[in-house]
Amino acid sequence: MSGQAEISAEIAAIQAEYARAGIEESQPKLDYPPYRSSVLRHPKSALQLVDPESVELLAPCFGQGDVGAADADLTVQHAGPPIGERTVVTGRILDGDGRPVRRQLVEIWQANASGRYIHQGDQHPAPLDPNFTGAGRCLTDDNGFYRFTTIKPGPYPWRNHHNAWRPAHIHFSLFGSDFTQRMITQMYFPGDPLLALDPIYQSITDQKARDRLVGVYDHAITSHEWATGYRWNVVLTGPAATPFEEPR
Numbered sequence: 001m002s003g004q005a006e007i008s009a010e011i012a013a014i015q016a017e018y019a020r021a022g023i024e025e026s027q028p029k030l031d032y033p034p035y036r037s038s039v040l041r042h043p044k045s046a047l048q049l050v051d052p053e054s055v056e057l058l059a060p061c062f063g064q065g066d067v068g069a070a071d072a073d074l075t076v077q078h079a080g081p082p083i084g085e086r087t088v089v090t091g092r093i094l095d096g097d098g099r100p101v102r103r104q105l106v107e108i109w110q111a112n113a114s115g116r117y118i119h120q121g122d123q124h125p126a127p128l129d130p131n132f133t134g135a136g137r138c139l140t141d142d143n144g145f146y147r148f149t150t151i152k153p154g155p156y157p158w159r160n161h162h163n164a165w166r167p168a169h170i171h172f173s174l175f176g177s178d179f180t181q182r183m184i185t186q187m188y189f190p191g192d193p194l195l196a197l198d199p200i201y202q203s204i205t206d207q208k209a210r211d212r213l214v215g216v217y218d219h220a221i222t223s224h225e226w227a228t229g230y231r232w233n234v235v236l237t238g239p240a241a242t243p244f245e246e247p248r
Contacts, residue, residue, distance in 0.1 A: 027204065027243050035162050041244040067105070072138035074108075074150040082132035082152035084113025086227040087189065089215065093174065094142040096238025100144025105175040108148055115156030115168075124157055129203065155194055160233035167194035167201065174234065183244045187232050188214045204243050212242050 027180045075082055089108075093101040111117050112134055114126040140146050155165045169186045188195060195201050195214075202220060204210045212235075221229025234242045 032203040078131040090147040109175040115154035
């Protein structure tokens with residue numbers, strides 16, 4: 001059997017296992033008409049064999065230094081404190097068997113409290129915050145825990161349809177043992193009325209899987225007169241896996 005045929009057989013086996021375990025229904029649909037750009041952006045061609053070493057030449061890297069403790073606190077990265085509700089988001093990264101994933105690189109990015117990203121593509125009329133960049137990173141500890149201090153993001157318009165607003169959310173990126181193993185997802189906040197109206201969130205048809213994207217308010221994490229606290233765990237594999245965005 002040729003290398004490409006072996007890969008095709010392996011992909012078919014993985015797809016069959018996902019279907020058997022019900023994982024397919026728990027992940028976002030690639031072609032979901034209410035989420036208009038999914039129709040244009042989802043992969044339509046067969047997967048191709050690539051050289052992993054050449055892929056890593058174009059992949060992200062840590063930067064000039066190691067990950068430090070200050071990288072996980074998005075409220076101390078500038079001259080003054082950012083505007084908005086200070087909040088702590090923490091949880092565990094687990095594999096499909098419930099084991100902690102240690103020393104996992106976790107990166108986040110988000111809009112500010114007004115729902116504005118520092119990005120050329122975001123030009124809607126909400127104010128930027130000079131004291132908030134909206135990006136952070138950390139490594140999980142020996143028990144698989146990550147922890148970020150940040151500002152609760154605001155909702156924002158996104159032009160998918162008339163009066164379309166994205167719920168407040170934080171983007172999460174998780175790397176495995178190398179840069180070709182990257183998974184991206186979003187964490188939402190409980191009780192947000194925009195969840196029921198959001199085509200991205202609703203593109204996951206399994207309600208239990210959708211629920212796994214919503215953090216839980218935890219008063220034990222909340223700090224007196226300082227920050228509210230949310231707990232959100234990520235499961236990388238298996239039937240209870242956290243829904244992830246498909247690579248485009």
